[in-house]
Amino acid sequence: MRDAVLAVARLGGGVLSGATAGLAALRSRAKPLHPRGEVWQGRLVRSGNPASATGVVWLDEPGEDAVLVRLSAAIGLPSLTWDIAGLAIRLSDEGDADVLLATTGAGPLTRFVLLPTLAAHQSGLTTLLPYRTPVGPLFLRAVPEGGSGSETSTRYTLAYARGLRGWVDFAHLELVQRSEAHVSFDPVLSSPPGLGIYPWVALLRAPAYARARRSRGDSARHEGAGP
Structure with a gap:
């Protein structure tokens, strides 16, 4: 069963890598993925949740x-309304994780569906794919606390969910000021720390990021292809 899952993930990773290469060929922007966005300096305050x-x-x-936080549009469509929004968070105090x-979506099944x-x-943003933890698969979620439509939310509530269970709040993210940093x-x-990557998740995602780095002529760790 494990070998079958890895084989499917490897195949999916190849498909995503090919799609990334196609986007890179069609556009002149440096980023084939999440080409349009803005970077903010911020702080993430964790309340913790020992009860769970x-x-x-x-x-x-x-x-x-x-x-450091980057708000972006995944495809870069003319209208952001119907694009896929991205929220990338770099934890500077945790080794640039x-x-x-x-x-x-936010439900047990819709959290696997891009919207x-x-x-x-409404439902917020999630990691889409799970992390590996001592209590099993775990997802993260961020829900804007303000702003609507074209307005930029500067505060988010962060939560996690174990498997298909409900969400548990554990932190608040605040965007403090815009940054001119060029970071991916x-x-x-x-x-x-403590959030591991399943082998099948790495097989699914890593080829697309590597392809995007090659399309830009980058190889350093901090020149990834994310949002």
Whole structure:
């Protein structure tokens, strides 16, 4: 069964890599994925949640992280309303670990479904694919606390869900000021402490990020292809 899952993930990774190459060939922008966006400096304040411990210190215990955040549109369509919104978070205090989220549903099944940007103000953005933790598969979610339509939300509530269970709030993210930093993200190469990457997730995602780096002539870790 495990070999079958890895084989399917490897095939899917090849398909996504090919799609990324196609986008790179069609556009002149440096980023074939999430070409349009804005970067913010911010802070992430974790309240922790010992009553629903996951075995991941970064989720279970309170703390504060300095972050760089990029808000973006996945495809770069003329109208952001019907694009896929991206929210990328770099945890500067955790070895530059990256978290990438996109607009999806929030239910047990719809959290696996990408949705247009407007969904960000309703169901929020999730990691779409799970992390590996001591308590099993775990998803992260960010829900805007303000702003609607074309307005930029500067505050988000962060939550996690174990498998298909409900969401548990554990932190608040605040965008403090715009940044001129040119930064991209790669959630496969560096994830938050305690949040592991399943082999099948790496096989599915890594080829597209590598392809995007090659299309830009980049090889360094911080020149990933994320949002």
